[in-house]
Structure formats: structure tokens, C-alpha cells
Amino acid sequence: MAFWKYFLIRVAVFVPLFIVFLILQLGAIFSAIAAALIAFCISYLFFRPQRDAAAAAMRSAVSPEARRERAKRKVTDGDIEDSLVAENPEVTINSAQKPAKPEDRAGQIPKDFLAN
Template sequence: MAFLKFTLLRSGLIIVCFALFIWLGAGLWVSAIAAVIIPLCITYLFFRTLRNEAAATLQRRFRDSAPPVRNKAELSDADAEDSIDPNARIDMARKPSRASERPTDDPANYRPDSYGPGQSPDRSS
């Protein structure tokens, strides 16, 4: 929550400073640059505790030991995977018995003899 407060504070200051400098007729580029630099200085000097709390929030969120954030779909997928019987036999080494059962669109199953003489998958003639 501290990060959100700090972000909203700085964004509000940027908008106010930009509008003020535009109103004073400083020009678009000068207003934009001043609207970024002045709120940076203000929040750095006068809002140290809020800035430190926001930094601590980000540090807790992105450290390596932080728990991952998961949405409902990921949680339901994890529940479905957990409900599978761990003793069920899965044969990962099983291969099709005949060549006709192999998918022809899969590039891993490319056979050069399936093309005519002088033909390749890249050119048609």
C-alpha cells in the first residue's frame, strides 16, 4: 500500500507541476522536464518515510524467497495436477509402431525421402 501511496503522490505532483508551468507559459519541453525534476526533489526531501516504506514493499515483493503470486486459473490447474494419482503408470518412452502413425506436419519427423527428386520443403517445383 505504501508503494501505491508514493506513486500516487509523485504522479499528482507531476501533474500539478506540469499544469503550473504550462499556465506560466514556460513551454512544453521545459514544463515536462521541470514537472519531473521538481516532484523528484520534493518527494526525496520531504517524504522520506513514505519513500522508504515503498522501497521496502518492493524489496519484500521481489526477493528470491517471496511466495509467487498466483491467479485462480493457476491455482485450479495446480489442484487438478495434485488430484492425479501419483502411482499411475505413464510410459514416456512409448513410440508409434508404424511409420503411418507418425504425424507428417511435425518438423521433428521430417524424412527427406518423402519429397520427390530435386524437391525440398523450402522450394516447390
């Protein structure tokens, strides 16, 4: 959220400057460059807390520690199967059974497909 807040602040500074430079007939490219530089300077000088919060949010999203934490919380297929078997003792999972090959099922229409 902090990243998007800082992004919107920068856009809110950039757009009026860009429009002012276009009104002054500086050209679209020069207006964009000048507005970007001035918006950068303004945001660097006056929006430090928001910039620091955005940097912390980005750091926590891409850091190796955050990746490890997400990996710990990730639910795997094995966890789901284990909870299913624990909750329903009559259910068994045969991991040695291989799925049917598509050519083995060629020409077969499921019975419930035709029942309307």
C-alpha cells in the same frame, strides 16, 4: 499497495507543477523537466515514510528470498496428480503413455462435436 500510493503522490505533485509551468509558457519539454525535478525534491523531502514503504514493497517483490518463498508455495502438476490419485484410488496415471500425434488423428471428428 505502498508502491502505488507513493506513485500517486508523486503524480499528484507533478501534474499541478507541470500545468503551472505550461501556463507560464515555459514550453512542454522544459515544463516536464522542471516539474519532474521539483516533484522529486518535494517527494524526497516530505514523503520519506511512503518512499521507504514503497522501497520495502519492491524489495520484497524482487528479492531472492521472495522468489524462493513463491517457488515453495507454487503448486506443480505433480502435486495435483498426487492429490488426485490420493483422493481417487481408482484413477491411475500412466506416465509412459505418449500423447497421440496430430497426424494420427487427422480426419477424425469427435462424436460429441456433431451432436447438437
